[in-house]
Amino acid sequence: MVVKKIGESLKDQAFLLRSVPYGDDHRILSFLTASHGRVEAIALGAKKSSKRFSGVLDFLHCLEIETQVPRRGGLTQLLHCELREPYEGVRADYEATIIALKWIRTVSRVVPEGQSVPGLFALLQEGLSSLAVYRRDWVDVVFLRQLLGRLGFLLDLSRCVGCHRDRAEAFYFSPEEGGLLCEACHPGPKIQALAGAIPADFWERESNGAGEEGDWLRASRAIFAAGFRHYLGVDPG
Ligand SMILES: [Zn+2]
Numbered sequence: 001m002v003v004k005k006i007g008e009s010l011k012d013q014a015f016l017l018r019s020v021p022y023g024d025d026h027r028i029l030s031f032l033t034a035s036h037g038r039v040e041a042i043a044l045g046a047k048k049s050s051k052r053f054s055g056v057l058d059f060l061h062c063l064e065i066e067t068q069v070p071r072r073g074g075l076t077q078l079l080h081c082e083l084r085e086p087y088e089g090v091r092a093d094y095e096a097t098i099i100a101l102k103w104i105r106t107v108s109r110v111v112p113e114g115q116s117v118p119g120l121f122a123l124l125q126e127g128l129s130s131l132a133v134y135r136r137d138w139v140d141v142v143f144l145r146q147l148l149g150r151l152g153f154l155l156d157l158s159r160c161v162g163c164h165r166d167r168a169e170a171f172y173f174s175p176e177e178g179g180l181l182c183e184a185c186h187p188g189p190k191i192q193a194l195a196g197a198i199p200a201d202f203w204e205r206e207s208n209g210a211g212e213e214g215d216w217l218r219a220s221r222a223i224f225a226a227g228f229r230h231y232l233g234v235d236p237g
Pocket of ligand 1: 160161162163164165181182183184185186
């Protein structure tokens with residue numbers, strides 16, 4: 001928990017996570033900052049005077065923000081906001097934009113106000129940069145895998161977590177065990193997740209999505225989504 005002192009100001013890089021209207025002319029904003037975790041602030045007159053924030057208050061922008069806790073008390077105020085990185089390559093691509101907006105929504109749901117998740121800001125920066133360059137569905141599963149890892153739920157899909165075999169007739173995802181179980185280790189009703197385990201280096205080099213790698217992309221996406229639902233009660237979309 002970040003303790004806020006009266007009059008204290010904060011300058012940091014940030015991504016906008018959430019923006020809701022407040023009264024006629026203001027907005028309550030939530031940011032994921034580089035060094036201060038999730039921060040909430042009110043943008044006074046945000047609707048009328050978009051010039052005040054240079055029209056940059058948008059999702060998928062990396063921003064430089066300055067906030068201050070008013071001396072008379074009340075909500076932390078956004079004083080200043082500048083664009084650091086617009087991620088034009090993502091914004092120019094509809095599919096990449098949809099993926100990135102789902103990430104922002106998921107991050108917004110798993111990080112409460114005042115909380116900080118080490119490495120999360122850098123993960124989002126890296127993910128957005130990669131989305132404009134590499135195969136999108138691969139970048140998406142790599143991001144979701146790492147986001148789960150940052151939140152304490154890194155899933156090993158390279159072998160059975162029970163007997164450590166990396167070859168089996170079929171593998172099944174077990175949220176309780178935190179990974180895959182082979183035919184022999186999985187008890188009770190089964191929903192097959194994978195025909196073969198996913199080698200650990202799949203996450204390190206860009207996939208071409210061909211053959212079994214296409215299956216890995218689809219299957220791992222479904223497994224990570226199930227992980228988000230099971231561990232965090234959040235559907236990553
Ligand atoms: Zn096993």
